[in-house]
Amino acid sequence: MAKDKAAAKPSELSLADFFSATDARRDRWSQLAACADAWGAGRGSSDKLATEIVTLLDELEPLEQYWAFPGPALMRTVRELVSGGDAQGLATALNRIKSSIFSGSYRRDPSAWNIDEEAESNFADRLPPGLASEAAQRPYFELLVVAPESVRAGSGASPRELHKLRRPEDPFIYESVPVGSFEDAVVAAIINTNLQAVVVYDGFPYKSRHALTALGRLLQRFGIEDDGMPTSYGLSLARAIKKIRPELDIYLVSERSVEAAATSEQSRLVRRVFYEMEELLEVHLSILAGITERYTTPFFDNLKKYAARPIGTFHALPVARGKSIFKSNWIKDMGQFYGANLFLAESSATTGGLDSLLDPAGNIKDAQDKAARAFGADKVFFGTNGTSTSNKIVVQALCQPGDIILIDRNCHKSHHYGLVLAGSQPLYLEAYPMVEYSMYGAVPLRTIKQALLTLKAEGKLDKARVLDLTNCTFDGHMYNCRRVMEECLAIKPDLVFLWDEAWFGFARFSPFHRRRTAMGAAQRLEEMLGSPEYRKRYDEWKAKMKGKVGKDLDPNDASLLDTHLLPDPDTARIRVYQTNSTHKSMSALRQGSMIAVRDQDFHKVEEQFHEAFYTHTSTSPNQQIIASLDLARRQMELEGYELVMNAIDLALDLRRQVNSHPMISKYFHILTPGEMVPAEFRASGVEDYGRANGGATWEKVIDAWEEDEFALDPTRLTVVTGRAGYDGTQFKGLLASKYDVQINKTSRNSILVQTNINNTRSDVAHLLKVLADCAREVEQRLQEADAVEKEAFAARVKSLMEDVPDLPNFSRFHDAFRDSVESGTSQGHMRAAFFTAYREHDCEHIKLQDPQIDERVRSGPPLVSANFVIPYPPGFPIMVPGQVIEADTITFMRKLDVKEIHGYNASLGLKLLKPDSLGKRAKKGAATDL
Template sequence: MKPATQVLVISADANFRQQVTDGLNAAAHKREASGDNPHGLQAVGCPCDQSALDMVLATPASGVDLQVVLIDHGPSGPEGQGAPAVILAQRIIDARPELSVYMLLEDDSDKLLVEQLASDAVDGYFFRNEHDFSGWFRILAAEVAEKAQTPFHDALRAYVAQAKDSWHTPGHAGGDSFKGSPWVGDFYDFVGEEMLRADLSCSVPMLDSLLHPTGVIAQSQRLAAKAFGARKTYFATNGTSTSNKVIFQTLLAPGDKLLLDRNCHKSVHHGVILSGARPVYLDSSVNRQYGIFGPVPLATIRAAIAANADAKVLILTSCTYDGFRYDLAPIIREAHAAGIKVIVDEAWYGHARFHPELRPTALECGADYVTQSTHKVLSAFSQASMIHVNDPAFDEHLFRENFNMHASTSPQYTLIASLDVARKQAVMEGYRLLDRSLKFAHELREKINATGAFRVLSLADMLPEEVKDDGIRLDPTKLTIDISASGWSADELRDELINRYNIQVEKNTHNTLTLLLTIGTTRSKVSRLFDSMLRLAKDRRPPLTYGRMPEAPRFTALACLPRDAFYEAGVRMPLLDEQGQPNAALNGRVCCDQIVPYPPGIPVLVPGQVIEPAVVAYLVRLLQTQRSIDLHGLAQMDGEWRLRVLSDDERAALPER
């Protein structure tokens, strides 16, 4: 399919606007005839008023994507005459930063006003009295072509097309080991020839090196940095889990203090162990009715910043698994004023840059480091993530050393290509696809609520009481459905959806289901989901009395650094005593492992943490009542669950925190 793209010509002068639009379209037609307009670029005009911003934000026609805005500054005249056009330019840039913005000026003196009001966000200038429409079109078409580049993906395809004989890794040699095999030939058919031919190694110089990129990977990363608003962007093929650890090891030396949301992903807590840092854990808020963990209260964050002047780093998760977004800008300002760098785990929010309803992003709020799971909500393959850097004191050499410590020397090249392609799609058509997803989300809310048996929770329903005044927002592409009135248990309903209706949900608690809408959500999928919910609503049963989720205990205390406890041998003590009750002998012991109920993935215990009776009781109750939750970190010995804890001698020998 050939793309169709637009340049929007904005001018208060209707005659001049028509002249420019006609001139650009004549140039487009001429290039089209010679096959030299590969992106289908056409011009459309609009007055220099609110209608221009409305057009920028309007849902585009199917398959037509606005890429460039050409704004007429107007003829020179009294001071400030061009201000409305420049202010409009800034509003367009603020709303859709992925668009390219060019200005039509009378002379060089107009540039000063443009640069004062629109900063350096304007991509280029033309002089309105030149009337070089063919030249202007050539430059605008080149701008679109640059945004549409996928340097690594193109190089990978070109190399595969060369059909080189493989005398290097991997051992399947482009899939030849599978072909014709009566045992594994079906894998060749399932995966496909092109995918196997593209599974190459660092023996191919033209494909660059992820560990020291200077060619096509470096070019792709520069395009990603521009797209996502970062100074530097790095592709990661080990997921955001490894990305978080790389940043931790770059910023934190053993003994350095950091402030972290206890609600952070377990990879963050693993990063604490690896870095040898001294953590200050901040308890997250909890909605006990639905078993949903919320953000850390703003008062808690501010108190932690004030009480820990020696902290090096603050890390927060925004948005969370359930869609909660912090009001990040004031938090980051306060942290920076205290000399604290801010990391934001934005794994679930990598799409936000490309629709104004989802912005501002963490980078736009001033975060120093942001990690994104590009595979979660954009079109990259699983495990493909990005690290974005805006830290003015960034030490690139140190970062690279830590990155290479975690990255494989044999990265999967199709993952890198998928990051390249996902960035291109987000820039070129992300707004249109996200706009569609947001409309689907609104539609599903109304339709599901109309069933009477199911209800999509609002932000007010989900927010824990202690954060209701903290400016928290909700990602509308994540729908949390209250199933209480249906009479179904969450486990039954989830199983019914997958087995009877072929629908797999993202997650569930004891009385909710979570649906994730992405740029891959289609009208057909929406229809099938609603049909299944309507049928299940007709099969409703008497409402159940749900037992409340066991309440996660507050963080207790650290007896030593997490790293110190983790690397001791420890002893493994049973979770239950001989009478099947929570083992009182664990009281006061120091945990060696990270104990994580999943979902949601929030540690109940971290290495070095003192165990109290409430913690043991919580773990026991989870094991007894929550079939859909896995408990990571427990050891199973002789048919019973055990906790690895410090021995008395080990604890006595360790320095206290």
């Protein structure tokens, strides 16, 4: 995964080429053009340069067969220019091809495909609106045609014949990429990000004529192997491509029994089946119809039509149509800044084609259905109040007063507040700590299973309703969602799962991240539980367990914590909810969020879900946010694969550059998977990404992501700043004020850098320069410092990197808020504690440094928090309402050097529930005032 792609020969198609294909390709074309320029200008040895050019072409050509541009004709022209010794002509040709690849001009300019014609030399596709030509351009894509040589040479599948089908009225324009084998088709699907559709003919072989050893190993990781049945290669290829890029439309053209192919179980993988090429135009039209289905944005399209209509507004929204702004003497600059369309597309009405978010029956419903398809869900609901609200909606819909909710104590505060509103009892689960970086990882599966088994032993398993976890965590810890749900369902087959994937919505569009997502795991579980193979496996396991499974599982059997438990296919229900902050990882406006549902029993909670949605959703939702969610879905379905793979590649490059740079790495370091995930949760042994410095190849990483309990999202980069003498907050401020670099999260001695679909190689270069400049400044200060200053710097580094406070675990709820003080689990009635604090006479304040704090910790009466206390960083609640505050929490609070602590006023001190109030409540009962 390291950026060693330039060193690998493309003819061998290393895995590095697959995951950074666009940049690797551009780098090679740049190198070719540079050599041709030198040859044309007479710089260096002509023979040596010509030889290097031929070598580079030999390396490039196997990769270029998977792209439509420049195509065989231009490649032949380039070869002829080389063999003819035309150095000037070659330089011109290669620079034009390179320019077209970089700018994408071949998508819109036919002359780019012919060296002899004048081509555009601008980068219009890359410029923002207002800086580029506004002329309408038909979107361009590429079509993969998989067929044996005999068919590709005939009239049906040749690019020339498909080109003849183009019509001026077609909404899109495409070029075809012909390949002749199963393996070549998979390579094309992986590296050609322009592909949007695949036409598959019968009769092609499995093996490529190129050396594809790495590909064979990769396919095995995806469960794809040569079944030795050439007659079924078409459907097998469809299955393979869908595992990697589920968004692609696949069309099967068969000369055998198309009726059987169209009705087989695997036919759901293909969009349509054709008999030979009897309907070539229908194939063409079907391809365009498939792209149109993904391209169409129901709500946004209607919003544009609405904005173009002459509408008189007599509703409560003065900014609608913009008259109050554009006619104003004082706020015209608002209109100039935002433009007319923003106001023309505003309305508080739900008529005129705009639909209602609260009760969608038209284009919003259609947009949500398309999002469900894109994200692998049964249903998707749009949110315009952020994922904080989405989380509260799901919690309220699923949870009732008295229910026990297993929840990561470090999850976003919206979950905690949601439980207060629902009146459910949180059973807090502890993630493993990373004390040296003042952050937590994720909750071990063993911890979750122990909680469920303890509840079962105490006869309370029926009250356990939901498992609520954050995936991936702020710092990049990805759960093995499939394994977690699989083993939990073996203990409680109707357990509901809420996965907060606020920062992880993009993961659906990476074939590697997808396996670590809630919806990806839910799909795999559904398929697994419904298969005959799994039933056989379960029966064998049940016999091995001597029948002690399901209801007969012995909760006191400690060996179960280390046993891979299997759910009963007859009783397990897949009930999965996923929330994602679309605006945090996709091109949606701020507060745009989605709730994805894959719940086999949704009909049982549908009414209460809608009630919760009504409760928390504004009756005046922002139309532009809804439209941006619609558009974000379109973008991710049509180019999400390319954008996400690029973000991953940038992250890997940044990791390698920082950790290997002699100056930067002296003061800054990006934490590796080995440093972020303890060895006990990494059975694969993968320590780092990339071959350099003992890291792992992508093949090993795929294995790790499939089986390890936790894996690290490479796009989350924890940059340790403590060795440079900066705490996280301090360095965040420096980046923003001096270098115009913005980041979100910090810890005591680190900052979190994220790459996303918005980033470019220029961004990476800028950050690297900033880190290099900062490192040099530290180095220079130390060189010029006297002994006292050096000692002070060393002490600062020690305080940040070594003298770090222990991270406090959740202690327990006070007995006044617990149903049973003898219980082996820690759940309590947090809602009752929360609202007790509303009564001033039941509360007291004690300053943090007051000696009575320490006395009461030692001797009582206990300190009981009246509210949530959430320091930023680290951003998790170190106190919740009703929690008994112990010494480790006090020590942590006293060592905190952050300015922002929600729920704590330093001038007043800790807000506590009075002991006499707690005594009265204990007599009344824990659930009082729920």
